[in-house]
Amino acid sequence: MDTLAKLRAGxxxxLKRLDLSCGLTEFPSEIFQLADSLQILNLSGNALSSLPDDLHRLTHLRILFCSDNQFTELPQCLGQCAQLSMIGFKANRIGSVPGAALPPLLRWLILTDNCIEQLPEELGQRPLLQKLMLAGNRLQQLPRSLANCERLELIRLAANRFTELPDTLLALPGLSWLAYAGNPLREDASAQRAADNTPNIDWSQLELEHTLGEGASGIIYQARWNAPGQPVQSVAVKLYKGSITSDGSPINEMNACIAAGQHPNLIKVLGRVVGHPDNQAALVMELIDPSYINLAALPSFDTCSRDVYADSTRFTGDSALRIARGIASAAGHLHAQGICHGDLYGHNILFNAQGECLLGDFGAACFHATDDSPHSRALQRIEVRAFGILLGELLERIDSGLSDQQRNELQRLQQRCTQPDVLARPGFAEVANTLDAL
Incomplete structure (x- = not known):
């Protein structure tokens, strides 16, 4: 018996979580029978265009997903839901976002892939706002009131119509993860020149074997590379999807991955695939040794913008320092190329027992000028805060091998990296020097 039938049969x-994806054109009134318990409601993948005005009767509702529907306006009834903190309306037809639609406890708002040209000033009057997903819209500016959102840590603005990034955005004290690729911004052309120097690898030379993983931007396969005159080599091949992700465009990701160049703590790009029968974009990369594992898991509904670590994840002082040094060095290298990673997180880091590490996933990466202007420094120092959060997470999980002096030095560095004054944070060259001295 399907879920809708069970719901209608009482x-x-x-039930605390309800998922319904069955071609709904109207909100089933039977959902209100769950008013005393329902906390998460997922109505994605239907044909809905409205919600009932009395949705607030679901008094315990914390999370609502209505992605892949037919909404043209963010429903104003959401603003009356006292406990609602996470809202997801990705891939609708939304052009209007009334201020009244924003609930008072709003923490996480997902409006990716819609038609939004303007956001209400009320957005800056939601003090708990921590995560804001706006990629794939028609925005040219942000509400001035967003300067009040001191808890905002992650914002995705890729594939919009911004000609410049607001100074108020770059001064937000908590901002750590910013993506803005695919806007008509002035970007450093040297990054494109670097991309043009990448070797081409013909699709006919590749033999896909099995899937290694899949993300929002594409699928990674293990493959055999039969280069003419060379021994057969095991490699990884990433086939990119064409659609907008929560971070931005997969093609922007591929260009940034290529332009990053080579560094011991980045996954090596061997070439760009040409001649795919469906003209699908793809990269050939080095195959990572299976001893490497993810440092952390993706953020949860509760942690919002912070990674989830397994209880068993512990480090020696030496391995934690090697991870910190490696990631600081990689991020400094990217900044020197005019690239911000945009997603510097534990879940995008692979590491092994010795503390060797690799920073991956360029889905949120963006280009910036390589000058030393306040604008470029601010973009880089936003990422330094992300590193400071990572350093704090490592420190919390060190069991042994750090002297009191080393721990104190690392804590001071962590505090400097996360201080609210963006331009007062150290750059990655200074961060790396401090870590090397330890």
Missing amino acids: QLAG
Whole structure:
């Protein structure tokens, strides 16, 4: 018996999470039978264009997903839901976002891939706002009131119509993860020149074997590379999808990955695929040794913008320092190329037992000028805050091998990296020097 039938038969009493994707054109009134328990409601993948005005009767509702529907306006009834903190309306037809639609406890707002040209000033009156996903819209500016959102840590603005990034955005004290590729901004052309020097690898030379992983921007396969006159080599091949992700365009990701160049703590790009039968964009990369694992898991509904670590994840002082040094060095290298990673997180870091590490996933990466202007420094120092958060997470999980002096030095560095004054944070060259001295 399917979920909707069970709901209508009254068999789901006490349910905390309800998922319904069955071609709905109207909100099922039977959902209100769950008003005393329902906390998460997922109505994605239907044909809905409205929600009931009395949605606030779901008094325990914390999370609502209505992606892949037919909404043209963010429903104003959401603003009356007292406990609602996470809202997802990705891939609708939304052009209007009324201020009244924003609930008072709003923490995480997903409006990716819509038609939004303007956001209301009320957005800056939501003090708990921590994560804001706006890629793939028609925005040219942000509300001035966003300067009040001191808890905002992650914002995705890729594939919009910004001609410049607001200074108020770059001064936000908590901002750590920013993506803005695919806007008509002035970007450093040297990054494109670097991309043009990448070797081409013909699709006919590649033999896909099995899937290694899949993300929002594409699928990674293990493959055999039969280069003419060379021994057969095991490699990884990433086939990029064409659609907008929460971070931005997969093609922007590929260009940034290429332009990053080579560094011991970045996954090596061997070449760009040409001649795919469907003209699909793809990269050939080095195959990572299976001893490497992810440092952390993706953020959860509760942690919002912060990674989730397994209870068993512990480090020696030496391995934690090697991870910190490696990532600081990689990020400094990227900044020197005019690239911000945009997603410097534990879940995008692979590491092994010795503390050797690799920074991956360029889905949120963006180009910037390589000058030393306040604008470029601010973009880089935003990423330094992300590193400071990572350093704090490492420090919390060190069991042994750090002297009191080393721990104190690392804590001071962590505090400097995360201080609210963006331009007062150290650059990655100074961060790396401090870590080397330890």
